[in-house]
Amino acid sequence: MNGMVLQVEGLTKLYGRGCGRCVASTGPGPADNTCPHCGTVVACAGVSFEVGPGEVLGVVGESGSGKSTVAACLSFDTEPSSGAARFARFGGRDIFAADAAERRRLRDFDIGIVYQTPQQGLDLDVTAGGNVAERLLAAEWRHIGGMRDRASQLLSRAEIPVSRMDEAPRHFSGGMRQRVQLARALANRPALLILDEPTTGLDVSVQARILDLIRDIQRETGVATVVISHDLGVVRLLTERALVMRHGRVVEAGLTDQILEDPQHPYTQLLVNSAV
Amino acid sequence: MTVDELLRDAVPGLGNGPGYNYAFLDELSKRELRRKTLKAVSIPGHQVPFGSREMPLARGWGTGGLQLSLSLVGPGDTYKAIDQGADASVNAVNMRSLVSRMAEVETTLDARDATIVQTRHRIPEEPLRGDQILVFQVPIPEPLERVEPRISRARRMHAERDYSKMWLFLYESVAKHGEVTVGARYPVVVNGSYLMDPSPIPRWDVPKLHHAPNLALFGAGREKRIYAVPPHTSVEPLEFEDYRFRVESFPRGAHCRRCGSDDTFLDELTDERSGETYFTCSDTSFCDRRLEERR
Ligand SMILES: Nc1ncnc2c1ncn2[C@@H]1O[C@H](COP(=O)(O)OP(=O)(O)OP(=O)(O)O)[C@@H](O)[C@H]1O
Ligand SMILES: [Mg+2]
Ligand SMILES: [Zn+2]
Numbered sequence: 001m002n003g004m005v006l007q008v009e010g011l012t013k014l015y016g017r018g019c020g021r022c023v024a025s026t027g028p029g030p031a032d033n034t035c036p037h038c039g040t041v042v043a044c045a046g047v048s049f050e051v052g053p054g055e056v057l058g059v060v061g062e063s064g065s066g067k068s069t070v071a072a073c074l075s076f077d078t079e080p081s082s083g084a085a086r087f088a089r090f091g092g093r094d095i096f097a098a099d100a101a102e103r104r105r106l107r108d109f110d111i112g113i114v115y116q117t118p119q120q121g122l123d124l125d126v127t128a129g130g131n132v133a134e135r136l137l138a139a140e141w142r143h144i145g146g147m148r149d150r151a152s153q154l155l156s157r158a159e160i161p162v163s164r165m166d167e168a169p170r171h172f173s174g175g176m177r178q179r180v181q182l183a184r185a186l187a188n189r190p191a192l193l194i195l196d197e198p199t200t201g202l203d204v205s206v207q208a209r210i211l212d213l214i215r216d217i218q219r220e221t222g223v224a225t226v227v228i229s230h231d232l233g234v235v236r237l238l239t240e241r242a243l244v245m246r247h248g249r250v251v252e253a254g255l256t257d258q259i260l261e262d263p264q265h266p267y268t269q270l271l272v273n274s275a276v
Numbered sequence: 277m278t279v280d281e282l283l284r285d286a287v288p289g290l291g292n293g294p295g296y297n298y299a300f301l302d303e304l305s306k307r308e309l310r311r312k313t314l315k316a317v318s319i320p321g322h323q324v325p326f327g328s329r330e331m332p333l334a335r336g337w338g339t340g341g342l343q344l345s346l347s348l349v350g351p352g353d354t355y356k357a358i359d360q361g362a363d364a365s366v367n368a369v370n371m372r373s374l375v376s377r378m379a380e381v382e383t384t385l386d387a388r389d390a391t392i393v394q395t396r397h398r399i400p401e402e403p404l405r406g407d408q409i410l411v412f413q414v415p416i417p418e419p420l421e422r423v424e425p426r427i428s429r430a431r432r433m434h435a436e437r438d439y440s441k442m443w444l445f446l447y448e449s450v451a452k453h454g455e456v457t458v459g460a461r462y463p464v465v466v467n468g469s470y471l472m473d474p475s476p477i478p479r480w481d482v483p484k485l486h487h488a489p490n491l492a493l494f495g496a497g498r499e500k501r502i503y504a505v506p507p508h509t510s511v512e513p514l515e516f517e518d519y520r521f522r523v524e525s526f527p528r529g530a531h532c533r534r535c536g537s538d539d540t541f542l543d544e545l546t547d548e549r550s551g552e553t554y555f556t557c558s559d560t561s562f563c564d565r566r567l568e569e570r571r
Contacts, residue, residue, distance in 0.1 A: 138440040
């Protein structure tokens with residue numbers, strides 16, 4: 001795998017029956033992700049990228065461009081229509097070809113995800129510690145004292161006071177919920193961390209604190225990370241390389257600073273200019 | 277139709293013939309039940325769906341256990357029924373009268389004499405033998421029902437032996453209460469594989485299922501499920517390394533007011549006159565026998 005942690009190739013996800021012309025009839029050209037012939041939504045198509053050890057890759061794009069779909073495929077929340085994702089921790093094999101037991105193992109141990117909305121990633125009525133412990137239990141930890149030690153380490157690293165580990169996140173602020181998600185995602189020391197809009201919907205001051213936290217944790221753990229955001233500021237702060245997506249396609253890819261300073265694709269230019 | 281209506285004009289064994297088949301169920305239904313039972317025995321702890329029949333009892337009153345007993349019973353069998361340990365409770369009395377009249381078998385109160393023991397929420401104190409079958413009446417067959425209301429998801433978890441949600445339930449109990457507070461329906465793993473609901477027996481009875489010489493069958497009539505623990509099969513309660521499974525403990529010195537036992541599962545009662553609490557054996561026949569022996 002040339003030392004890469006993850007290599008995604010031609011990732012495509014269609015919602016709908018599909019008519020054979022869907023991919024050709026959608027994308028940045030037609031400026032739509034819905035097939036005019038059959039109404040199928042081409043959520044993403046032909047998406048390819050790689051992430052190296054310790055690297056943080058950004059994925060930017062407007063709402064509906066297919067960012068979360070890429071994350072959903074990589075975390076087995078949805079089945080891709082085609083494409084491959086070779087993963088070093090899976091012996092360099094394609095994770096989409098994994099059977100049910102292998103998928104569970106990958107999910108439990110190797111791929112951590114922080115979802116766009118906390119209720120996707122957490123059980124809001126289970127204690128914060130329990131939400132972290134669930135990952136440990138899936139990894140067959142059977143010692144409560146040991147799990148509580150590990151959960152309190154992770155939670156305090158994510159800046160959740162240990163005194164609140166036996167409270168349910170339903171009573172937490174949005175920022176705290178995202179931090180519980182982060183602690184949970186890191187529980188089993190994954191090789192790949194996916195962050196889908198980790199700060200969207202939070203106050204600016206809260207956002208800044210979480211972004212710092214993510215950056216620090218990422219550096220400490222060296223976990224290969226994919227950060228998804230429609231916010232160029234987030235991507236600028238966290239990533240060295242980035243993809244720009246539109247209508248389900250990657251329209252530009254490269255070094256983040258270069259993309260932001262000298263955008264090539266008209267859509268990226270628009271995105272950068274409107275953000276300034 | 278009630279049992280009395282069914283039996284009103286019938287004199288079994290005489291020419292006019294009863295208005296029902298032997299052991300109430302028609303032969304096809306019995307065959308289905310036996311097939312499903314065989315399947316359940318072959319996959320210990322796995323819930324097997326079956327076509328639950330209308331019984332002369334409301335569903336939820338032990339029709340699953342009753343159907344199992346009726347599919348098993350034959351001439352020469354001796355049947356015992358208990359409800360929370362008591363042979364004299366209305367449910368147990370009804371079961372006994374129904375089975376004895378419809379299958380023309382002997383009944384007994386003594387667990388040692390029974391070939392089939394049908395039970396609601398207890399296992400007899402007397403250890404059972406390999407030639408006996410224990411039939412449970414089960415209200416909720418799905419152990420994951422506590423943590424996953426969606427049946428399709430629960431099935432998938434069973435298929436993948438993914439029981440982390442159940443473990444989490446126990447973790448939460450310790451986090452909130454300092455101990456595992458699950459009493460009845462304590463989740464167990466059968467044969468190192470499937471998670472199983474042992475029915476609402478107290479924790480006290482759970483170890484009796486482990487490597488028991490007798491076959492244990494579980495029938496849920498309303499939920500239309502049968503499952504089984506074959507003889508000599510491991511039945512292990514979920515437990516943490518630092519929070520072990522424990523059976524109920526009774527206050528120091530607690531013993532049965534009737535027979536004096538301090539090694540049986542006790543019911544706590546209040547003396548209406550003095551207001552004092554006292555204990556009696558939950559297994560009434562066992563208590564009677566101890567009492568007899570001590571006299
Ligand atoms: N389950 C689904 N069924 C049908 N269409 C879907 C489904 N999930 C997503 N889509 C469509 O796929 C496209 C891509 O959605 P996706 O959630 O990946 O976008 P996104 O880039 O994450 O957007 P946002 O920034 O709003 O989160 C959208 O047009 C969306 O409506
Ligand atoms: Mg999204
Ligand atoms: Zn189409």
